Amino acid sequence: MDLTHNADHESFRQAAREFAARVVAPGLRERDADAKADASIYKKMGEEGFLGCCIPQHYGGLGLDYHTLAIASEEFEYIDSSARVIISVHNGLHSLALLQWGTEAQKQQYLAPIARGEKLSTFCLTEPAAGSDVAGIQSFAEKKGDRYVLSGEKIWISLSTVADQYLVMAYTDRAKQAARDHSGISAFIVERAWKGVAPYEFHGKLGVRAGITGGIAFQDVEIPEENMLGLPDEGFKVAMSALDNGRYTVAAGAIGLIRASLDASLKYCHERQAFKREIGKHQLVQQMIASMAQSRDIGDLLVRKCGWLKNTGQRCTREVALAKWTNTIAAQTAADNAIEIHGAYGFSNEFPVERFWRNSRGAVIYEGTKEVQQIIQAEYALGYRHDGPLRCELPPHSL
Numbered sequence: 434m435d436l437t438h439n440a441d442h443e444s445f446r447q448a449a450r451e452f453a454a455r456v457v458a459p460g461l462r463e464r465d466a467d468a469k470a471d472a473s474i475y476k477k478m479g480e481e482g483f484l485g486c487c488i489p490q491h492y493g494g495l496g497l498d499y500h501t502l503a504i505a506s507e508e509f510e511y512i513d514s515s516a517r518v519i520i521s522v523h524n525g526l527h528s529l530a531l532l533q534w535g536t537e538a539q540k541q542q543y544l545a546p547i548a549r550g551e552k553l554s555t556f557c558l559t560e561p562a563a564g565s566d567v568a569g570i571q572s573f574a575e576k577k578g579d580r581y582v583l584s585g586e587k588i589w590i591s592l593s594t595v596a597d598q599y600l601v602m603a604y605t606d607r608a609k610q611a612a613r614d615h616s617g618i619s620a621f622i623v624e625r626a627w628k629g630v631a632p633y634e635f636h637g638k639l640g641v642r643a644g645i646t647g648g649i650a651f652q653d654v655e656i657p658e659e660n661m662l663g664l665p666d667e668g669f670k671v672a673m674s675a676l677d678n679g680r681y682t683v684a685a686g687a688i689g690l691i692r693a694s695l696d697a698s699l700k701y702c703h704e705r706q707a708f709k710r711e712i713g714k715h716q717l718v719q720q721m722i723a724s725m726a727q728s729r730d731i732g733d734l735l736v737r738k739c740g741w742l743k744n745t746g747q748r749c750t751r752e753v754a755l756a757k758w759t760n761t762i763a764a765q766t767a768a769d770n771a772i773e774i775h776g777a778y779g780f781s782n783e784f785p786v787e788r789f790w791r792n793s794r795g796a797v798i799y800e801g802t803k804e805v806q807q808i809i810q811a812e813y814a815l816g817y818r819h820d821g822p823l824r825c826e827l828p829p830h831s832l
């Protein structure tokens with residue numbers, strides 16, 4: 434197993450770090466306080482290639498490998514989770530699903546513009562009455578001639594009002610829906626501009642306040658049959674394989690949040706005095722610092738292993754779920770410890786650590802809650818869960 438990052442990865446990291454500091458950081462505290470997203474960030478991410486970093490060049494991307502996807506996630510989340518969420522839904526959940534399952538025509542029409550950053554995309558699985566329980570979704574797309582007619586509602590959708598295209602999961606088989614059999618779900622590429630598509634935005638979120646989250650109502654939306662991604666009834670497999678890529682970006686982003694919590698804490702440890710010593714000299718504070726350094730390094734190894742498995746074309750559902758579970762819990766603990774180290778100052782937005790904690794909370798829930806991730810690990814260990822080959826596999830990559 435080769436976990437090393439080469440010179441190309443390092444120069445990509447520098448570019449992502451510089452971008453996040455130049456484009457995402459300015460005005461962030463105000464955007465977070467006012468719950469306002471800055472649309473110029475998506476545009477610049479697109480212009481500088483980040484929205485298609487690991488999509489092949491002939492489909493408009495930079496043609497880099499899967500380690501670079503993790504690096505962008507980590508560096509963007511180091512500044513703010515809302516920037517990493519863009520990479521998670523656009524690159525991880527949507528673009529890579531099109532690369533993996535799309536027809537050549539779908540790749541030309543829908544993958545190339547999003548890889549070039551001309552358009553934004555997101556992933557629509559969750560519904561008002563069904564999140565973890567995917568078989569419980571209510572959305573239905575009825576076949577009528579050469580089209581499907583979709584009705585339903587998706588909620589908690591990142592970039593709901595600004596994504597130009599959605600990857601939407603809906604049942605296409607009434608009997609299977611009634612039987613809660615997820616093999617009756619199909620996946621569709623749906624354009625925001627189509628008649629009957631009504632996106633909206635939520636307010637009052639705990640975290641990711643500088644990013645957009647909302648919902649989309651679909652009312653008798655006519656979808657050409659060629660916009661189905663994968664075969665009829667293959668949507669659950671499309672969605673789960675997309676989550677293998679999305680969870681990878683969340684796990685990698687969590688390393689950035691741990692690093693940010695650690696760096697803020699190190700600075701404060703040297704600045705703040707208590708009992709006539711820097712607080713970093715107190716061993717119980719050192720324990721919290723040590724725990725952050727530990728989770729940063731463990732998390733990095735878990736993500737690099739997933740990157741290597743993806744680059745070499747190996748399925749890594751178990752490893753990605755393990756990294757997502759481990760790293761998001763570790764990031765929440767690191768952010769919590771960072772607040773503790775800052776004492777009362779950590780409780781105000783004068784310091785960024787309270788934002789880190791609020792942002793860390795969502796990542797434990799989305800793309801599979803910590804309970805769901807534990808069930809996955811237990812089922813593999815107990816032999817209840819096995820990964821068969823998929824009809825379409827994620828293509829391998831090398832740098």
Ligand SMILES: Cc1cc2nc3c(=O)[nH]c(=O)nc-3n(C[C@H](O)[C@H](O)[C@H](O)COP(=O)(O)OP(=O)(O)OC[C@H]3O[C@@H](n4cnc5c(N)ncnc54)[C@H](O)[C@@H]3O)c2cc1C
Nearest residue numbers: 556557558559563564565589590591795799800801802804
């Ligand atoms: C900021 C944010 C962004 C998001 N972005 C997107 C997006 O872009 N696209 C999208 O489709 N979704 C998105 N989501 C939704 C997210 O994926 C879901 O919230 C998540 O899957 C959990 O579903 P739920 O909220 O319905 O919780 P539920 O499934 O209702 O779960 C409630 C509780 O019950 C527990 N539980 C459920 N089933 C079991 C079980 N079998 N065993 C043990 N415990 C169980 C859960 O772990 C949880 O603690 C986003 C959510 C957030 C917060």
